[in-house]
Amino acid sequence: MTTYSDLYLFIDGERIQGGGRREIPVMNPSTEEVLGHVPAASQDDLERALAAAQRGFEVWRKVSAYERAKILRRAAELLRERKEEIAHLMTLEQGKTLPESRMEVGNLPDILDWDADEGRRIYGRIIPSRAAGQRQLVVREPIGPVATFTPWNYPGLIPLRKVSSVLAAGCSCIIKPAEETAATTLAVLQVFEEAGLPPGVLNIVFGVPDEISTYLIASPIIRAVSFTGSTSVGKHLSEMAARGIKKCVMELGGHAPCIVFDDVRDPYKIAEGAALRKYRNGGQGCVNPSRYFVHEAIFDQFVNRFTEVAANIVVGDGFAAGSKMGPLAHARRLDAMQEIADDSRTHGAHIVAGGKRVGKRGYFWEPTVVTHAPNEALLMREEPFGPAVVINPFSTFEEAVSQANNTVYGLSAYAFTESGSRAIAIADALEVGMVGINTYALGAPDAIGAPETPFGGVKESGYGSEGGTEGLLEYMTVKLISQF
Template identity: 40%
Template sequence: MKQELKTKQSLMYLNGKWVGEDLAELRVLNPANGEVVGCVPNGGEAETNEAIEFAYEAFQTWSQTTAYERAEHLKRLHALMLEHQEELAKTMTLEMGKPINESRGEVVSAAAYLEWFAEEGKRVYGETIPTHTPGKRLQVWRKPVGVVAAITPWNFPVAMLTRKIGPALAAGCTIVIKPSGESPLTAVKLVELCEKAGFPKGVINLVTGSSSKIGKAIMENEKVRKVTFTGSTEVGKMLIRQSADQVKRLSLELGGHAPFIVLDDANLDAAVEGVVASAFRNAGQTCICTNRIYVQAGIHDAFVDKFAAAVKALKVGNGIDETVQIGPVINQASLEKVAHHVEDALSKGASLVTGGAPLDDAKGNFYAPTVLCNVTPEMVVMHEETFGPVAPIQKVETVEEAVAFANDTQYGLAAYVYTESVSAGTKLIEQLNYGIVGWNDGVPTAVQAPFGGMKESGIGREGGRQGIEDYLETQFVSIGVN
């Protein structure tokens, strides 16, 4: 597939109009080669407050539409995303490096959230409560929370958007979108499709630019009643503090440090396949990817040999190449962090099985898929999220030891367990403090299932029937009757 550079500046979308020509530009770079693939306006507080005002005005009418009307808009957007799958996927790969086949898959799964919530919005039910006196009727009503601000990360530029747009719009909320400055072009493409889908003016608004300035405006503006954020735990904590003055509602999908436990009775081939899929998807740049692997002693050596062979066979390169399986990390800082984690482990006694260095012959931010063994808990890689193509393996003797290591973290997003024993797997998972667990499954997410973490990995859930709840208020109505 031939790469084509995009040099024309993309614009922001406010109240049904594309604006921002008069603002300074922010360049978007391809991490595979450093080339400019596009530009977006460098907006700030003024543009954000304007977007919020438009969203607030549109909420007055959008919230009064029926769930069926809102569903029709979402279904049209779903169809348009599938129709423009290749364009969205290519834009995604060019701006953040994901292999093109992964990008295509992300578009399909992202579109599925729109279809799911189009239907789930029709199932927002109230209640009738038995009364304690003949002169009253008691009811529970559900209402949209109001204007929503969605702040999304660079690593899943379209899926993280639709997981927020879908439930927000289905519930009757309006939205202001702030995509990552590393990968804003996919968001622009998606909003272009929103315009084609015929959403009324002001229902969907897009601002690009300074994260600090846009974030400040969002958190200080009282008309924003809910913020949904996917990103680091550090930023999530900051948003919690900033939300306190107005008691804004928050949904936070934050950092992770996923353990992958392989017991002696595991299917070895399945475990290897699962950990490759988890640890090296998107070059290890996913919030639920495997960060540390605990393998029981009886199967450890055979697992390392088979896993190393699978990792060595992975093809690294520019994601626009159809045959590439591992793309670049997002930027130079990420490349340096990956290298630091590997160097720290090796300096403290870890053994390098394969990889272990940047690819010097490549133009972009490429790091060789890496496997480490003889890893110990004091190494940085075992307690800090790497967000790169590194898989450290620690040998454990017992199930209890594996669980103790797995839970020894402030994070609680995802964990993985491979065992053929229903009894052992059930008891083990009951002890794991994680919001998502893949049991003999390296890719456990699904649109119809809740996604989110425990502890410092977040607040709330996205996807599933639970995903629309945080966009709704519960109102109790007591009616006096004669």
């Protein structure tokens, strides 16, 4: 049994509850029962968090990268010790199956270990001078307090990846995680305090998203903004940040195409792997493939196997031993899936698997497969962010590229081919920030993204990178020092 945690704000090293604050219910998506209530931060709370972040930054920026690395590594060890506890909280709140939760939590310590080391390798350079006796140095410095905003679909990975990079760069942080998965994110981030992070360097607040983001981003204390979420919200936050000339990292929506060429050796195996990858985390992932373009010569083979696998995915409580896909995170996703199904029928597409809710309790939806959808269909235009996928045939390379790029999104894309020249050509042609060729692994095979590789998109999927060296440099400024 999982014991649900008390929920709180964490400001200047203090856990804050009660005090007449508004409370937001947290639901179990499998049962629709209330698990607990998370306190919403008041303006006074946000002012205190901003002041704490400013003081924390002045302390943390003076701590050497070598000493910062020790704290990050200690936090990593604490996460390893608590893997099972945090995984259970994640499945309870978010709904994903327990094996998926374990995989997510199991990858978190590697992020901290990577950033701990990479933070010690942020080098400057010396530029040869035109004048005798002059030294021209370029150094990198932490940008200042950072406001971060994270969603509910990966409540351990996304908050941890942001906070780890911010801290490794020498900045302080105020994070507003998703209220739907508050206990999970608190359990993940609380290890920093126990690892020895000074008070005020990391502050955690909850509440009405627009109220908190508007207040924090408007403050002159905040010098950078990092957001993961929908494109529409990302545009809004970017506009607010622009008023203060604040740097942004925006990891926004995706609508990942996957192109399967007719030279693949085993279309059945490719289809099987495709279906299993698509419905991971209930399809609630920005890099999950959602539009398949399969060569007409193997289209029927691919669709038949994909549909067979999808129809046999057991949907149920994430704790149940036989479950392969848990519920959606909240009732709003059920409404979105119903809209996609209705719209697909209206536009003459074929729903060959799924297309309806499972049961009457819990936010469960059948793995859904749609074929022959026209470009006007909602599923072709908008990210489903759920267990729905469209599979359409193509005949030429040019047609596949045109269809794959026919969207405002540009986060990730995938292609399967046995031709080396075609692999190079398709990787060059796809308008995305990340491409998987003959793999869905954008980094480590069993990870959502390897900490040593950059993660980010183009077009309306955002800008800036998380992970890798790039992820730390986003939170640093460049300074030229010219000295005689």
